[in-house]
Amino acid sequence: MKRRVVVTGMGVVSPLGNDVNTLWKRTKNGKSGIKTLKAAEFQDISTRIAGYVDDLAIDQYMEPKEQKKYDRFTQFAYSAAIQALEQANVDFETLDKDRAGVYIGSGTGGLQTVLDNHQTMLEKGKRRVSPFLIPAMIHNMASGYIAIQTGFRGPSYAAVSACATSNHAIGEAYTNIAHGYSDVILAGGTEATITPLYIAGFSKMRAMSTQNERPEKASRPFDQDRDGFVMSEGAGILFLEEYEHAKQRDAVILGEIVGYGNTTDAYHITAPDYRGAAKAMQLAIERAGINKEDIAYINAHGTSTPTGDVSETKAIKHIFGKHAYKQLKVSSTKSMLGHLFGAAGAVEAILTIKSMQENIFLPTTNLENPDPKLDLDYVANQATAGAIPYALSNGFGFGGHNAVLAFKKVY
Known part of the structure; x- marks a missing residue:
């Protein structure tokens, strides 16, 4: 077990x-x-x-x-x-x-x-x-x-x-x-x-x-x-x-990790293939033993590159279907922090846990001219309140490496 x-x-x-x-x-x-x-x-x-x-x-x-x-x-x-x-x-x-x-x-x-x-x-x-x-x-x-x-x-x-x-x-x-x-x-x-x-x-x-x-x-x-x-x-x-x-030992529990998806695109040294990212999200959800509709928030990889943001959005739509347009919120804290490379996923995991604790969806700042190809709820420019029972934190690297963490709120 x-x-x-x-x-x-x-x-x-x-x-x-x-x-x-x-x-x-x-x-x-x-x-x-x-x-x-x-x-x-x-x-x-x-x-x-x-x-x-x-x-x-x-x-x-x-x-x-x-x-x-x-x-x-x-x-x-x-x-x-x-x-x-x-x-x-x-x-x-x-x-x-x-x-x-x-x-x-x-x-x-x-x-x-x-x-x-x-x-x-x-x-x-x-x-x-x-x-x-x-x-x-x-x-x-x-x-x-x-x-x-x-x-x-x-x-x-x-x-x-x-x-x-x-x-x-x-x-x-x-x-x-x-x-x-x-x-x-x-x-x-x-x-x-x-x-x-x-x-x-x-x-x-x-x-x-x-x-x-x-x-x-x-x-x-x-x-x-x-x-x-x-x-x-x-x-x-x-x-x-x-x-x-x-x-x-009566430790204060901040959050729980319930799933982890790990895949490789096997496609290109720098350009992403959405299918690898999608499979990593799917595996994290399946291994968490939850439904995709349980996910309320994704802290996106969201690097601000022309191709990367399109690929990630496509991957989210591929996995979540109609849910991607209903209750799911997606934001990139790289809009404020920039890209910390090897440290990015850990800092974003910390922010995801804090979001769940505080019931706040962090914003994607500088989203002033929406790209018509990118039509999800990216929590544009201002944080919003809402319950987050489960969340994903995405990380996708050069070479086609994909790693997704699934978190559960601890009440």
Whole structure:
């Protein structure tokens, strides 16, 4: 019999706040975290906006000497993990650490560390490369470092599937607990990619918005004037726990994960095929043991790209049929946060849980000129109230990776 899996702690680092309550308040009110990239090194790139983190009080979480050893993606993850552990009120003395794991992914890993050391090698020679280069850059170091700091000796894993990364991490952690292999797992994603190289690369793909004059308006999911996504950074971490384990220690339950769908398009390296996304949603619903009509809300992948938003809308219509036009609401919080890549799904999962707790459908901001091809209820521009018994959170990545999480409200 499959065990129930609940969320008892959440933590976040984001362009819209470095704690869950700040993030929630700002997204609920439709605020934007997108800003101009002012550094000279960005000025000859067609995209000069991003959702970057410049106000994290990292000293609250990590000693200065530790900060020097680890890339920002690990620093972000650790900061969010500490928040999640504190909210979950974990007793490290009584917790069975052999049944406690860490599943934290990253789409890119320690990119800035690689760039800095490559420059050092070119300017000063190979002998000046840092001995911390490899442990700082590898994708699994966020999971590894957090396991070391917490003493969690259960399964440790780092998903790498582009924009679907943290949905995969959370989904696989959910499956591990549900099947009885672990009692608790810290799960999510982290990303720190705001660099000239990364932005230049996506600019050459013509995948990002070039609406530099109005950064807060640049991310426009489902809008006719959308011209690409906006890159962002940060981390989202959830403390997942087996239901009876949480009840036994009187933990406050924030929400429940009830389903997980995981598919691959097997179609194209960057262009989506709606059938893969649709199948992932279908599997999440089936594995949750619910009907599609039970879903009241979808936190969409909704990147603000011309083809991606069309494909996702088509997938939703394919699965939900008439229900897509009746009670179902769909919104993209990337309209405010931008796209956090490997951290996107985890931050959006946190927002989905908060939406269910507070009975509020978060808005898709900047939806001012609706695309006639996109005709669902995208909660345009302003949050609305309503009950959300079940919700989906979508994550679709380059390479055709699809991961969908199904959540249930806990009353």
